[in-house]
Amino acid sequence: MTRVRIDRLSLAYDRDVPTVDDVSLTIEDGEMACLLGPSGCGKTTLLRLVGGLLRPESGDVWFDDARMTDVAASRRNVGFVFQDHALFPHLRVRENVSFGLEARGWSKDRSRERVEEMLDLVELHGKERRFPNQLSGGERQRVAIARALATDPAVLLFDEPLSALDRKLRDVLKFTVQALQRASGKTAIYVTHDQSEAFAIADRVAVMHEGRILQVGSPTDVYLRPEAHFVADFVGISNRLPATVLDGGEAGGAVRVRVGQAVLSAYGAAHTVPGEAVMLHVRPERVTLVPNAADGPGDLLTGVVERTIFEGPTLQVWLAVEGARLIAEVPGVEELDLRPGMTVGARINHTTVLAADAP
Amino acid sequence: MSAINPEMMREPQSAPIRRRRGHRPGRRRGGLLAYLFLAAMSLLYVAPLVGMVVASLHASVRVDAPFSVAPYGDLIQRYGHELGVSVRVTVATILINLMLTIPAAYGLSRLHFRGRDLLLSALTAALFIPPVIFGLALLLAYGLVFKDLVDTLGGLILAMVVGTYPLMLLPLITVLRGIPPVYEEAGLVLGASRIRVFLRVTLPLMAPGIVAGVLLTFIIVWNEFLVTLFVAGTNITAPLLLYNRIAFSGIQPSTAALAVFLQTTSFVAIAVFTLAVNRRYAGRAAR
Amino acid sequence: MGRWRRVGAAWPLGLIAPLAILATALMVVPLVCVGVVSVTEADTFFFAPKYTGENYSAFFDRYGALFGRSFVNAGLATLAAALVGVPFAYILERRVYQPALRTALRALLVFPLFGGLYIAYGARSLLLSGGALAPVLRALDIEATDILYTRGLVIFGLALYTLPFMVLNVSAALERIDPAYEEAAEVLGAGLARRWRKVILPLLRPGIAIGCVICFSLSLGEFAVPKLVGGPADQKVLSVVVAERALGVQDYGLAAALGMALVAIAFVVTYVMTRLSREQFREARA
Numbered sequence: 001m002t003r004v005r006i007d008r009l010s011l012a013y014d015r016d017v018p019t020v021d022d023v024s025l026t027i028e029d030g031e032m033a034c035l036l037g038p039s040g041c042g043k044t045t046l047l048r049l050v051g052g053l054l055r056p057e058s059g060d061v062w063f064d065d066a067r068m069t070d071v072a073a074s075r076r077n078v079g080f081v082f083q084d085h086a087l088f089p090h091l092r093v094r095e096n097v098s099f100g101l102e103a104r105g106w107s108k109d110r111s112r113e114r115v116e117e118m119l120d121l122v123e124l125h126g127k128e129r130r131f132p133n134q135l136s137g138g139e140r141q142r143v144a145i146a147r148a149l150a151t152d153p154a155v156l157l158f159d160e161p162l163s164a165l166d167r168k169l170r171d172v173l174k175f176t177v178q179a180l181q182r183a184s185g186k187t188a189i190y191v192t193h194d195q196s197e198a199f200a201i202a203d204r205v206a207v208m209h210e211g212r213i214l215q216v217g218s219p220t221d222v223y224l225r226p227e228a229h230f231v232a233d234f235v236g237i238s239n240r241l242p243a244t245v246l247d248g249g250e251a252g253g254a255v256r257v258r259v260g261q262a263v264l265s266a267y268g269a270a271h272t273v274p275g276e277a278v279m280l281h282v283r284p285e286r287v288t289l290v291p292n293a294a295d296g297p298g299d300l301l302t303g304v305v306e307r308t309i310f311e312g313p314t315l316q317v318w319l320a321v322e323g324a325r326l327i328a329e330v331p332g333v334e335e336l337d338l339r340p341g342m343t344v345g346a347r348i349n350h351t352t353v354l355a356a357d358a359p
Numbered sequence: 360m361s362a363i364n365p366e367m368m369r370e371p372q373s374a375p376i377r378r379r380r381g382h383r384p385g386r387r388r389g390g391l392l393a394y395l396f397l398a399a400m401s402l403l404y405v406a407p408l409v410g411m412v413v414a415s416l417h418a419s420v421r422v423d424a425p426f427s428v429a430p431y432g433d434l435i436q437r438y439g440h441e442l443g444v445s446v447r448v449t450v451a452t453i454l455i456n457l458m459l460t461i462p463a464a465y466g467l468s469r470l471h472f473r474g475r476d477l478l479l480s481a482l483t484a485a486l487f488i489p490p491v492i493f494g495l496a497l498l499l500a501y502g503l504v505f506k507d508l509v510d511t512l513g514g515l516i517l518a519m520v521v522g523t524y525p526l527m528l529l530p531l532i533t534v535l536r537g538i539p540p541v542y543e544e545a546g547l548v549l550g551a552s553r554i555r556v557f558l559r560v561t562l563p564l565m566a567p568g569i570v571a572g573v574l575l576t577f578i579i580v581w582n583e584f585l586v587t588l589f590v591a592g593t594n595i596t597a598p599l600l601l602y603n604r605i606a607f608s609g610i611q612p613s614t615a616a617l618a619v620f621l622q623t624t625s626f627v628a629i630a631v632f633t634l635a636v637n638r639r640y641a642g643r644a645a646r
Numbered sequence: 647m648g649r650w651r652r653v654g655a656a657w658p659l660g661l662i663a664p665l666a667i668l669a670t671a672l673m674v675v676p677l678v679c680v681g682v683v684s685v686t687e688a689d690t691f692f693f694a695p696k697y698t699g700e701n702y703s704a705f706f707d708r709y710g711a712l713f714g715r716s717f718v719n720a721g722l723a724t725l726a727a728a729l730v731g732v733p734f735a736y737i738l739e740r741r742v743y744q745p746a747l748r749t750a751l752r753a754l755l756v757f758p759l760f761g762g763l764y765i766a767y768g769a770r771s772l773l774l775s776g777g778a779l780a781p782v783l784r785a786l787d788i789e790a791t792d793i794l795y796t797r798g799l800v801i802f803g804l805a806l807y808t809l810p811f812m813v814l815n816v817s818a819a820l821e822r823i824d825p826a827y828e829e830a831a832e833v834l835g836a837g838l839a840r841r842w843r844k845v846i847l848p849l850l851r852p853g854i855a856i857g858c859v860i861c862f863s864l865s866l867g868e869f870a871v872p873k874l875v876g877g878p879a880d881q882k883v884l885s886v887v888v889a890e891r892a893l894g895v896q897d898y899g900l901a902a903a904l905g906m907a908l909v910a911i912a913f914v915v916t917y918v919m920t921r922l923s924r925e926q927f928r929e930a931r932a
Contacts, residue, residue: 053544073547080548086541090563099559100549151550393737397751400734403806404754407768413778414771423776459665466661480920482665485673487912487919489867491885492905495892496676499683499902504675521672524665582760585869588893598763605767605874610774618767625760630753 001029002063002154002187009049009059012211018042020049021211022059027204032181032188034198036222037208038234043191044083044159046208050189051157052076063154074103076155079148079186083160085140087132093119093143094128100151118146121180137165141173145180156181156188162197170194174201195235199223207231214359224283225352227269228359232281232352239282239326243353248272255353260322262301264348270355281352287328289317289338290345300345301326308338319346408622415615430616438597438617445597447512449580452519456527456576457569459520464531464568465561469540479532483525493522494589501590510592518590519580526579527572534568535561567636574632578625597621677909684902701903709887709904716883719797719872720865723804727861730805731812732854736846738813739820740828755810762807766874769803770794795877803871808861815860819853856922863915867908884908 004027012019020042027033035043048054050061052073061068068076087096094115101111119125122142132140141161148156161177162170178201181188192198198205199219206216207230214228215221226232229240243257248268255268257280264280272278290300303319303326311329317338319326328346338344418427435442467479485493497518501508508514542564546556584598591599598621604614687696705712742748758765772779773790783790793799831845847854869885876883884904891901 051548053548073544074550074552076548077550078548080545082541082545084541086539086545088542088545088560088564090566099546099551103546103549103551103555147549390741393741396733397737397742400730401751401754404757406772407765408757410768410770410772410778411764414776417776459668462661463665466659470661472659478662478666480916482669484913484916485669487863487916488673488677489863489869489885489908489912491867491869491888492680492908492912493676495888495898495901495905496680497672498892499679499898500672500676503679503683505671517668517672521668524669528665578759582763584761584763585889588889598761601767602763602870605763605770610771610776615767615771618764622757622760622764626753626756629756 001185003027003029004050004155004187004189005060005062006046006050007060007062009046009056009061011045011049011054011057013057014054017045017048017054019211020045020056023211023213024059025206025213025216027187027189029187030185031203032178032190032201034202034205035189035191035208036193036195036198036205036235038193041208042211043193043208045211047157047159047189047191050155051078051080053080077151077153079151079153079156081141081144081148081156081158081161084164085132085144085161087140087143087147089132091131092128093124093130093132093135096132096143097147097150099147104151114150118150121149121183122146122176138169138173141165142176145177149180149184153186156184156186158188158190160192161190163192163194170197177201199235207234209234209359224350225267225269226281226354229279229281229354230359232354237284237327237329239280239284239287239324241280241282241321241324241326241351242356243278243280245272245274245276245278245353248274248276257353259301262299264299264351266351266353268353270353270358272353272355277356279354279356279358281354282326282348283350284316284327284329285314286348286350287326287330288347288349289328289330290347300347303344303346305338305340305342305344307340319344321346408619411615411618411622414610415612415619417612420609420611424612427612430612431620433613434616434620437613438600441595441597441600444512444594445581448516448519448594448596449577451516452523452580453573453576455516455520456524456572460524460527460531460572461562461565461569464528464535464565465557467528468532468535483529485522486525490522490583490585493518494586497521497586498589508590510594512594515587515591515594515596518586519583522583522586523576523579526575530568530571530575531565532568534565534571538564566639570632570636574629577628581625581628582621680902680905680909683898684906686899688897688899701899704900705903705907712882712884712887712904713907715880716866716885719801719804719883720862722801723808723865724858724861726801726805727809727812728854728858731809731857732816732850734809735813735816735820739817740825755813758807758810761870762803762868763870763874765803765807766870769799769875794875795880797876797880800872800876800880803875804865804868807868807871808864811860811864812854812857815857816850816853819850823849852922852925856919859915859918859922863912866911 006023006025006027009020009023011017012021018040023042023046025033035046037043045054049056052068052071052075056069059069063076088099091099094112097115097118098106098111101114106114115128116125119128122145124139124142124146127135127139132143135143144161158177162173165173174197177190181201190198190202199222202219204216205219205222206213207222207228208214209228209230215226215231217225222231223235226235226238232238241259243259243264243266246256246258246263248255249272251268251271253268255266255272257264257266257278259280266280270278301321303321306318306320306325308318309316313331314329315332315338317328317330319328326346415430416426416428417424418429463482467475467482497514501514505514508517538561542560543556546560547553551559582598584596584602587596587599588602595603597617601614601617601621604611604617608614684701685697685699687698687700738748738751742751771777773783773794774780775790777790780790783793827845827849828841831841836844867885869889872881872883873886873889876886881887884907888901888904888908891897891904
């Protein structure tokens, strides 16, 4: 079992791949960490650096106490699941899975046994003789995982393994990946641009942007307590409301802020001082609407309905609040009979304070 | 040696724009005219072969000689030696081409270094040099510089190699460029050495290019007589003998039979290889 | 695809070196030999080479007409190949739907690949006495020699030989062009002529250009067709004269000087081809 330590890795000289800029991250033994970010943010580059498919310009990769920076990919003993599978098209399923075993000089019998074990594990028994193009997308993905697990690697690396599949299949297979990783107890790094995928399976999520990690934390932390505007915007819809700090404090504590007439209690993601102009991030589903808003101080914001969008399970309501737009996502509220131009009250159940000039 | 565009070996891996199956031929104005045009063109292209087949099926040179397949029966007896030389030269050229171009194609498409594109252009320039110039140049070079190669089978084979290797190199480079590097990376992270990855992953995936290159080399060398005319000396190949007979002895059934035989073998080679490649690689291409 | 780690500059060269050495020894050295021989007085190579421009002045004085004839032949053959080959490719790609028929038509185009020798020999065996067309000619009261051994047949043979190269290039270009453009033009009310002039030909231009360069260069270098179906005057073209000067009368100096002209043309062709392929590649990506 292995602890992966990424120590101040940088790669900028290679113009063909997105850069990685002084990134440090430790993935604990048996943990599943997700690198989440938009395309071009450097998440795949970072994964390839860990796997040995790229060489860093500076910094190191450690597996426990072994420095891997100068170790070739073929000697790192990692299991790599590629985007679009990368199953060898000229080899049968069995030969694909046993490829790494052959490279390690396993005997025919031993490797056949191992292949069967692996195919049982991913529930593909009986498909040994198929070629990759004779498999469905989901089956291919499971072969790719079996191939990566067969050599009993120290670390599992997933590079957007589900991005080639359709939505429904993705929703099933992400739990298959998670279950296989849990069962094997292996340390894993999983790269994706899909936040729901990351939230569903990761122990910890690292959000990347322009070659840097902006925030590392549990899915809940990243979603509800973003430490950067980019993180807040990338993982779902986020409303920004300008506010003024009433009584500030250290990062991680509660802060009281004023928005227009209303006074709210918020989570302070940054160190704040009284009177500072800050930005609030509000998740749409954390807003509840109240009819006939009362004037005056309190925790209720007053807004004017701009438009409503029926989305099936929920109703999206766009409000004009204090010169900003607040999007609320509320359960079907026919009794409110919302129409553009109406004034309603909005109560915010959870919000995060960020410095206005945070990344 | 011949300005063959690598485009002509249709690559199993290339993905042209998907054809719409919407419109039917019958509905088109001028459909009949189009088919008549195709028929006339087909006639033009079969005509020379038909002429040779008709000329070959006679018992003797005389115009009114009776029908006979004897000229074909006598092929080996009459031209066995020259056909033997042809087979040796063709096989040797293909093997040497493979040994030279597989590593070179790998280097030229997978590895990065300065001047790579320039080197590739220089290496393929031979495609546009007419065979008559190749023949003259090699005749002079063998006579003035490489005197050991004059009138040897080796000299003839090397002449064929230098004239045809671009036809092997280009399909290999095209096919290599079409193989995503991720397969080789997958091999590496699974613990295989670079050489093992090349032999187990890259080389098998290059098969369509290798087949195309072998086929093109075969077709050119098997039918080549002009460069041969300059450098062969006493090593007369079958096509060179054919040329000499045509140039100096007119139409004889046995000569015509040799011409038909050489063309038929070339055609069968193309048909067999194309079918084999289509069957094996259709649909299995990397996706 | 820069995902491969950069390796030291030495070993890729090791992979390419054998081929590069062979190409240098048997392509560069021989071409240099041609150049040197073309400016050296006959029989003085080995001991005290004397340099001379005589071979070049000779070919300008005595062989000027040779160039004219060679270029006109190749040009007319290319024109014919383009005029027939472009519609042929279009019909093959856009109007033939049965896969078997398409395969059969493509297979027919393979024959010229084997060389002009067979086309020349085929023409002879069709037309000479006892040939398959002899009775037809007799019935029409035409002498075989009115057709055979004429410049017209030389050009026809060259066109027949090079046409497949035109068709293959134009077909390849057509495959990259979405038929929707033509359908759009038709829906917008463009007739056949207008569609060709405004849509199809402009889109095919790079493919046709490449086809023409290849056809021209092949026709210029072709030996068997002019040699075997041309009359004595028609055989006075570059490729045939180079071979006969060298092999027939061992006048290597003059053969080399004429050859240098063909080498120069070959380099121009290579350059133009590279430019055209790049252009086509760019357009295909745009």
